[in-house]
Amino acid sequence: MVKxxxxxxxxxxxxxxxxxxxxxFKHEGVFSTSLSRISLIxxxxxxxxxxxxCEFCDPAPCVASCPTGALNVLSNGVIxxxxxxxxxxxxxxxxxxYNVLKLHPITSxxxxxxxxxxxxxxxxxxxxxxxxxxxxxxxxxxxxxxxALLGKQFKRAAEAHKxxxxxxxxRVE
Amino acid sequence: xCVLSRLYGYAGKVLRINLSSYDxxxxxxxxxxxxGYLGGRGLNARRLYDEVGPNxxxxxxxxxxxxxxxxxxxxxxxxxxxxxxxxxxxxTGLLGDSNVGGHFAAEMKFAxxxxxxxxxxxxxxxxxxxxxxSVEFRSASGLRGLTISEAYxxxxxxxxxxxxxxxxxxxxxxxxxxxxxIFFNVYRPAARTGLGAVLAxxxxxxxxxxxxxxxxxxxxKRFEEFVSFIEELIYSHQQYWPRRVMGxxxxxxxxxxxxxxxxxxxxxxxxxxxxxxxxxxxxLEYNVKNRSCFSCVLPCSRFYVVKxxxxxxxxxxxxxxxxxxxxxxxxxxKDLNAALKLVSLINDLGMDVISVSEVxxxxxxxxxxxxxxxxxxxxxxxWGDVNSVTQLVEMISRREGFGGLLADGVAKAAERLxxxxxxxxxxxxxxxxxxxxxxxxxxxxxxxxxxxxxxxLRSEPFIELxxxxxxxxxxxxEPEATLRLGVKGKGKLVAYYENWCAVVDSIExxxxxxxxxEILTFDRIAELLNIVTGIEVSKDDVIAVxxxxxxxERAYLAREGIRxxxxxxxxxxxxxxxxxxxxxxxxxxxxxxLDEYYEVRGWDLINGLPTTRKLVxxxxxxxxxxxxxxxxxxxxxKDLTSGLxxxxxxxxxxxxxxxxxxxxxxxxx
Numbered sequence: 064m065v066k067x068x069x070x071x072x073x074x075x076x077x078x079x080x081x082x083x084x085x086x087x088f089k090h091e092g093v094f095s096t097s098l099s100r101i102s103l104i105x106x107x108x109x110x111x112x113x114x115x116x117c118e119f120c121d122p123a124p125c126v127a128s129c130p131t132g133a134l135n136v137l138s139n140g141v142i143x144x145x146x147x148x149x150x151x152x153x154x155x156x157x158x159x160x161y162n163v164l165k166l167h168p169i170t171s172x173x174x175x176x177x178x179x180x181x182x183x184x185x186x187x188x189x190x191x192x193x194x195x196x197x198x199x200x201x202x203x204x205x206x207x208x209x210x211a212l213l214g215k216q217f218k219r220a221a222e223a224h225k226x227x228x229x230x231x232x233x234r235v236e
Numbered sequence: 237x238c239v240l241s242r243l244y245g246y247a248g249k250v251l252r253i254n255l256s257s258y259d260x261x262x263x264x265x266x267x268x269x270x271x272g273y274l275g276g277r278g279l280n281a282r283r284l285y286d287e288v289g290p291n292x293x294x295x296x297x298x299x300x301x302x303x304x305x306x307x308x309x310x311x312x313x314x315x316x317x318x319x320x321x322x323x324x325x326x327x328t329g330l331l332g333d334s335n336v337g338g339h340f341a342a343e344m345k346f347a348x349x350x351x352x353x354x355x356x357x358x359x360x361x362x363x364x365x366x367x368x369x370s371v372e373f374r375s376a377s378g379l380r381g382l383t384i385s386e387a388y389x390x391x392x393x394x395x396x397x398x399x400x401x402x403x404x405x406x407x408x409x410x411x412x413x414x415x416x417x418i419f420f421n422v423y424r425p426a427a428r429t430g431l432g433a434v435l436a437x438x439x440x441x442x443x444x445x446x447x448x449x450x451x452x453x454x455x456x457k458r459f460e461e462f463v464s465f466i467e468e469l470i471y472s473h474q475q476y477w478p479r480r481v482m483g484x485x486x487x488x489x490x491x492x493x494x495x496x497x498x499x500x501x502x503x504x505x506x507x508x509x510x511x512x513x514x515x516x517x518x519x520l521e522y523n524v525k526n527r528s529c530f531s532c533v534l535p536c537s538r539f540y541v542v543k544x545x546x547x548x549x550x551x552x553x554x555x556x557x558x559x560x561x562x563x564x565x566x567x568x569x570k571d572l573n574a575a576l577k578l579v580s581l582i583n584d585l586g587m588d589v590i591s592v593s594e595v596x597x598x599x600x601x602x603x604x605x606x607x608x609x610x611x612x613x614x615x616x617x618x619w620g621d622v623n624s625v626t627q628l629v630e631m632i633s634r635r636e637g638f639g640g641l642l643a644d645g646v647a648k649a650a651e652r653l654x655x656x657x658x659x660x661x662x663x664x665x666x667x668x669x670x671x672x673x674x675x676x677x678x679x680x681x682x683x684x685x686x687x688x689x690x691x692x693l694r695s696e697p698f699i700e701l702x703x704x705x706x707x708x709x710x711x712x713x714e715p716e717a718t719l720r721l722g723v724k725g726k727g728k729l730v731a732y733y734e735n736w737c738a739v740v741d742s743i744e745x746x747x748x749x750x751x752x753x754e755i756l757t758f759d760r761i762a763e764l765l766n767i768v769t770g771i772e773v774s775k776d777d778v779i780a781v782x783x784x785x786x787x788x789e790r791a792y793l794a795r796e797g798i799r800x801x802x803x804x805x806x807x808x809x810x811x812x813x814x815x816x817x818x819x820x821x822x823x824x825x826x827x828x829x830l831d832e833y834y835e836v837r838g839w840d841l842i843n844g845l846p847t848t849r850k851l852v853x854x855x856x857x858x859x860x861x862x863x864x865x866x867x868x869x870x871x872x873x874k875d876l877t878s879g880l881x882x883x884x885x886x887x888x889x890x891x892x893x894x895x896x897x898x899x900x901x902x903x904x905x
Binding site for chain 2: 074075077078079080081084085087088091092093094095096097098104105106107108109110112168188190191
């Protein structure tokens with residue numbers, strides 16, 4: 064099965080933390096930026112705003128690192144935490160290559176993005192469209208005539224443009 | 237991890253820090269205070285009234301600096317949350333108060349506090365690190381003299397925490413420049429009334445907050461629905477996109493079209509080069525991305541980069557209208573690049589750009605009139621001379637030479653110079669903002685009566701820009717009330733909007749969205765408070781909170797000796813007619829409007845003091861006792877008709893205290 068994941072357009076993110084708050088509310092019933100599955104990196108001086116969230120690695124290092132088998136990958140790529148098996152050793156936190164996975168400040172069990180079962184609240188609530196779901200379906204790029212006509216010049220433009228399309232949440236092959 | 241109290245929406249704790257003894261106390265947030273004042277500005281004003289008396293010197297250890305948030309900070313409420321900083325102002329000697337957005341308020345709530353109260357004076361330079369319910373006094377000796385952005389970097393490096401929210405003062409505050417501010421996360425200043433100097437006098441360079449707490453609402457389901465409703469109101473509002481693209485910088489071009497720009501120190505109300513320095517041009521050529529306050533769906537702050545020219549590569553957030561107009565038309569600068577550089581310099585040094593624009597433009601006008609010469613200043617202060625302005629800004633920040641005279645604000649500068657008093661544009665010691673009151677009469681009345689001095693944010697009667705007499709007739713029973721150049725009905729208009737602003741400042745949400753875009757009306761605020769805090773409040777209760785705060789602040793000013801004679805505007809606006817443009821020929825008819833204002837407020841027309849009856853009605857009997865104990869005689873106001881003014885019942889419940897009655901009673905004993 065082709066996996067979906069969250070994509071971030073950093074030029075659109077304004078750093079309002081609305082995604083974090085609704086994530087925390089949906090999963091924990093309270094508002095906190097420490098209890099969300101998505102977290103913002105910010106620097107006010109330079110105007111840096113960038114949300115980081117589970118990349119759904121395949122194979123997933125967090126799953127491999129878990130000594131008790133509490134973490135498992137579901138068929139859609141989402142990491143499932145079996146709280147009963149977890150011993151809060153934080154091996155998964157250390158192993159996460161993006162430092163996204165974190166422990167719940169109260170229960171000390173790992174919290175990780177579950178894509179809200181298909182329509183993530185962060186994507187729904189984002190006021191600037193900076194967050195999208197990378198879709199299952201693939202779109203054909205279909206600019207062969209331009210490629211044939213322009214050659215190397217086109218190659219460069221197409222690379223940049225395909226990068227942009229990924230940020231827009233369009234899967235191009 | 238601290239679990240917050242069951243006072244829904246609030247953190248439930250007040251942090252008191254005494255720097256003289258390095259004592260830290262945590263108190264409960266009192267429920268009855270929250271009911272009466274909601275939070276933010278209201279809570280701070282009450283504490284200032286109770287704890288900082290008339291004998292306290294603003295720069296002494298006895299002065300208290302308070303930072304307070306409201307019930308909505310930390311929630312996913314679509315209108316950005318803010319906080320209020322209050323202390324006795326070193327600039328005016330009166331109520332010092334400034335409101336600021338950004339992310340500090342929410343983080344402070346997550347750290348477990350609704351209010352932080354700082355008193356005393358540390359013997360060594362420190363910065364305060366408040367995290368998860370505790371406080372660390374960390375050495376700031378290495379930070380002395382650093383600018384805002386430098387100190388921000390150093391503290392972030394030291395704490396190694398990306399989420400730490402930092403409030404800072406710059407070098408000008410350390411030099412006790414009387415209009416220096418506290419800067420939250422580099423670009424967000426609480427700069428009016430000189431609160432930076434208060435923090436500096438306590439030997440505190442910065443306050444850092446960080447917390448892992450959470451906030452709960454009383455009714456989650458209704459909250460979700462209410463948020464969707466408010467989101468829709470905001471997203472579908474006709475001002476959504478103009479505000480998102482330009483923020484308040486869009487006002488500059490509009491002000492030129494309506495004729496209320498402060499061109500060359502209010503000598504003209506229109507400029508012939510507005511586009512070149514407008515928000516529209518910024519959006520087109522400079523802005524690279526938007527940034528937002530905590531939990532706000534209308535990200536109106538803009539990050540700009542200068543593309544070419546001498547100041548190529550200069551970047552930052554903003555500027556908003558006040559800074560933009562202040563550093564362009566008010567001092568005659570036509571080069572937008574230079575203006576951006578100046579704004580960024582003034583911010584980085586930690587000063588209030590509005591006050592700086594007034595002291596500099598005041599000097600320039602004196603220069604033009606030959607009342608000041610090159611030898612005295614050491615600079616050639618011609619209109620629009622960027623180099624001189626830059627040098628003067630640095631001189632003010634260091635209190636060097638002539639800059640030292642200006643660093644106490646325009647009122648004291650004029651006094652010490654012995655010249656230019658009539659040209660010093662301030663009210664109660666606070667410099668005027670970038671709007672000519674002759675072209676915006678409701679705002680003008682607002683400046684005169686505002687509790688912190690010449691300021692639009694106490695009333696902000698935005699509706700008068702609509703220039704629609706039907707609105708005025710319907711809402712206030714006076715068609716002129718909503719006409720920009722009208723006079724009748726302005727008292728009602730300003731009183732109504734003052735109450736509204738006080739409430740909005742106390743629940744600590746963005747005034748641009750809540751009030752100017754008319755999203756959070758009184759009934760919606762009542763519903764929201766009920767959903768979030770669980771406290772049953774009606775629309776009238778909410779209006780009463782606003783009125784209570786305005787009256788309390790007035791009582792505070794009264795205790796400091798402020799009377800009607802101080803509710804004045806600079807002479808130019810009262811006697812000189814506007815020369816050109818759409819507001820041509822207008823002056824401001826202040827006295828007429830003042831009479832109406834006091835009447836609506838239920839205050840004494842002679843002295844501008846609140847009446848006993850009004851204060852008691854608002855539950856401020858202790859204030860009446862306090863004022864009387866200090867020998868301040870209040871009128872009883874028994875002939876006032878009862879009831880609070882509301883939008884619908886404004887006319888029939890209008891206070892009936894007429895000037896003649898007061899005179900008769902005073903003369904009859």
